[in-house]
Amino acid sequence: MKYRNLGAAGVKVSNLCLGGMTFGEADESSFMHKVGSDEATAFAVLDRAVAAGINFIDTADVYGQDGLSERVLGTWLTNGGQRDKLVIATKFRFTMGEGANKSGGSRYRIIKCCEDSLRRLKTDRIDLYQIHAQDLAVAEDETLRALDDLVRAGKVVYTGCSNYAAYRLANSLWESKTRQLASFATLQAQYSLVARDIEREHVPLCRTAGLGILPWSPLASGFLSGKYEQGKPPAADTRLGQGDRYKRWDNERNWKIIAAVRAVASELSSTPSAVSLAWLLAKPQVTSVIFGARNLEQLDANLAAADLELTANHVDVLDKASAFPLGYPYDFIGANGVW
Numbered sequence: 001m002k003y004r005n006l007g008a009a010g011v012k013v014s015n016l017c018l019g020g021m022t023f024g025e026a027d028e029s030s031f032m033h034k035v036g037s038d039e040a041t042a043f044a045v046l047d048r049a050v051a052a053g054i055n056f057i058d059t060a061d062v063y064g065q066d067g068l069s070e071r072v073l074g075t076w077l078t079n080g081g082q083r084d085k086l087v088i089a090t091k092f093r094f095t096m097g098e099g100a101n102k103s104g105g106s107r108y109r110i111i112k113c114c115e116d117s118l119r120r121l122k123t124d125r126i127d128l129y130q131i132h133a134q135d136l137a138v139a140e141d142e143t144l145r146a147l148d149d150l151v152r153a154g155k156v157v158y159t160g161c162s163n164y165a166a167y168r169l170a171n172s173l174w175e176s177k178t179r180q181l182a183s184f185a186t187l188q189a190q191y192s193l194v195a196r197d198i199e200r201e202h203v204p205l206c207r208t209a210g211l212g213i214l215p216w217s218p219l220a221s222g223f224l225s226g227k228y229e230q231g232k233p234p235a236a237d238t239r240l241g242q243g244d245r246y247k248r249w250d251n252e253r254n255w256k257i258i259a260a261v262r263a264v265a266s267e268l269s270s271t272p273s274a275v276s277l278a279w280l281l282a283k284p285q286v287t288s289v290i291f292g293a294r295n296l297e298q299l300d301a302n303l304a305a306a307d308l309e310l311t312a313n314h315v316d317v318l319d320k321a322s323a324f325p326l327g328y329p330y331d332f333i334g335a336n337g338v339w
């Protein structure tokens with residue numbers, strides 16, 4: 001396992017981060033219903049991930065009903081006594097509970113969400129507290145000030161954001177700098193071989209500002225593991241087998257990407273999962289890749305990415321197979337060598 005600075009922050013995290021969205025068996029009110037792991041399996045995954053060198057775990061209040069993922073993680077932290085070796089990340093912003101203030105990034109909510117997460121996680125600090133998505137109904141400096149107060153109170157160590165438009169993130173960084181408030185160290189964003197949209201604006205912004213990128217759904221919810229076959233329906237017990245989720249990835253471009261990933265995996269005697277994760281690890285602004293593993297077999301396959309070195313040629317093959325239309329002005333300025 002390799003360790004890197006957490007974006008703009010000094011703390012070191014493993015280049016693979018264990019995602020907690022699968023922790024616990026969620027009921028039908030949750031989007032993770034039927035596709036999570038029971039508590040014993042989640043504990044076994046956590047034990048083995050940490051034994052393999054992972055020191056970074058990401059969750060959110062909204063994963064599983066009533067903070068289920070945080071509760072499972074909190075119980076495991078208490079039982080194992082490993083808290084001080086780990087960097088624990090969680091998020092607030094989406095709907096929890098009832099009433100007019102059941103979601104959002106207001107000061108009122110942030111203070112309450114933080115207390116609730118600390119209680120569920122059974123810890124006295126959150127190492128990386130992230131806003132789960134931008135909130136246009138709240139002035140950014142209200143959000144930043146509330147987070148800054150939590151940092152000063154020692155309840156939060158670093159702050160980060162997720163699912164921000166680039167213009168909003170640039171504005172946020174400017175607000176925190178001019179008002180001398182704790183500034184986001186990381187951006188958590190959807191990023192994978194089949195979802196490269198953030199390369200247009202977010203990646204150059206994070207490079208300029210020194211933020212680390214934490215890709216989420218790096219395997220496109222399992223699609224890039226190579227376990228699906230073109231023309232065949234997904235197995236019903238998989239995440240992509242639920243509802244019409246599979247439709248999102250089942251297209252010609254993505255099957256070409258799968259073919260390239262399989263070819264690289266075969267050359268390296270590796271697996272499509274490890275190759276897909278290693279491609280992200282080869283991207284300079286990526287700090288740590290947040291992957292999911294529903295069981296120990298998936299965990300083992302994904303852990304192999306930590307030490308898999310792709311050659312420049314392999315990265316190039318995968319870049320080309322997953323090329324996407326940049327659109328204006330990126331194609332114009334790129335063609336003129338100024339991007």
Ligand SMILES: NC(=O)c1ccc[n+]([C@@H]2O[C@H](COP(=O)([O-])OP(=O)(O)OC[C@H]3O[C@@H](n4cnc5c(N)ncnc54)[C@H](OP(=O)(O)O)[C@@H]3O)[C@@H](O)[C@H]2O)c1
Nearest residue numbers: 019020021216217218219220221222225238239291292301
């Ligand atoms: N900030 C955000 O908005 C946001 C959004 C989503 C996720 N996240 C974070 O990112 C983490 C990872 O997201 P994700 O779970 O979508 O990531 P992912 O790694 O793209 O997908 C994980 C899923 O793919 C399947 N899978 C994983 N490894 C596999 C393997 N080796 N072979 C076959 N199937 C495999 C499993 O689903 P099945 O077994 O059911 O097929 C597993 O639950 C989450 O836990 C969460 O912490 C953040």
